[in-house]
Amino acid sequence: MGIAERKEKQKLEIRKMILEASMQLFVEEGFNNVSIRRIADIIEYSPTTIYLYFKDKDEIFFNLHEIGFQKMLEMNKELDDIQNPLLRLRKMGENYIRFGMENPEYYDLMFIQREPMKKLTEMGCDWKNGDAALTRLRDTLIEAMEKGYIAQTDPIVLSLSIWSMVHGLVSLATRERLEKLVPEKGQILPVIMQSVDWLVKSLDISGKAAL
Amino acid sequence: MGIAERKEKQKLEIRKMILEASMQLFVEEGFNNVSIRRIADIIEYSPTTIYLYFKDKDEIFFNLHEIGFQKMLEMNKELDDIQNPLLRLRKMGENYIRFGMENPEYYDLMFIQREPMKKLTEMGCDWKNGDAALTRLRDTLIEAMEKGYIAQTDPIVLSLSIWSMVHGLVSLATRERLEKLVPEKGQILPVIMQSVDWLVKSLDISGKAAL
DNA sequence: CAAATTTACTTAACGCTGTAAATAATCCAA
């Protein structure tokens, strides 16, 4: 059925148009200025047409949140080349922060906004993307423990601690809580990276991965 | 002038009514469901009356954000009794997390929502409340360094690291990022507290404040 | 005490918002 196939493709294409228009608005004007009507303007359809492709606005945000995770995954491909688990961990942290600072809108949807999680609950499934990311972190920590780079601890607790710190750094920065505290604007990222340095250094018990 | 004084008092009282109604809505129905019109309903005035007491909605949020800091300060009074700076630090962390988990709406305004900071920029002044809180943390760290409880490091960087971690814990929890990862709901707070334990333990170089 | 003025508040309106229901246009198979 070549015809049904083509239709399916068209459907996907409009979906893609909607998501791209949403992200464009999201990036250019912020979360609060993304409206169904403005998305419709961009893709040159009527506002209600969007509801033929997405159940509601939250579903659009949920999809963008997933695209965000794909982008992050892409960025993290280089991690596979790093043998030393502690160095890999550092790079993971740096990437995470870089991703968050360079894509604050995606980061918002992935880790701050409630809407995507609401959709997840609605669908009754669990957070596959977040789960995968955290598992990756945990596995790296376990490897680092086994090879004697860091002290033995509950890997779940340690994962959470590390994730919390990098998330804290990114979200405080993007939500404008550091601007008022760190005098020079250009100094924010360096200070954040120093925090990562401190973290890695205080994890390292072998000195093998010292700065 | 007894009459002007009384008028002033009445004005303040209506302001207070508005703020209380806002917080009530905020707590009961979340940030997105606080509207000028619903606030007006609660205080039984017309919506436009609110604009006689606050310039706009953001100004209401800014005021609530300041009230939040007062509440947090109140909670932290007990800290003065603790001599050991490392134990004091731990208590600070526990209080911070407890405050955030028990008052997620205030916490939101204080550390997540952009509106209060926008207002701050608009007024051209700096973040007095955040500044004071961070200074308190930094001073405790400096004291702990001087007394040999923790290793010597840049206190600014270390303050940021610690603040980021506790903020990360609270915000990941309140923004529903842990629910999907920590199996049992009742286990979230315990796991978070274990993270704090880990942090304090890895700071402690003297063993004096071990668990 | 009456008139003028200030204060406190409300009504009406503008231009937005998400979304549901009804209607119209388009497409494909018989």
Added chain:
DNA sequence: TTGGATTATTTACAGCGTTAAGTAAATTTG
């Protein structure tokens, strides 16, 4: 070509923040 399904639009509802204009009460002034 006609009829049913799909796709898109029009219309509508109820809500939003905010401004401008209007009103009534309180206060000050003559």
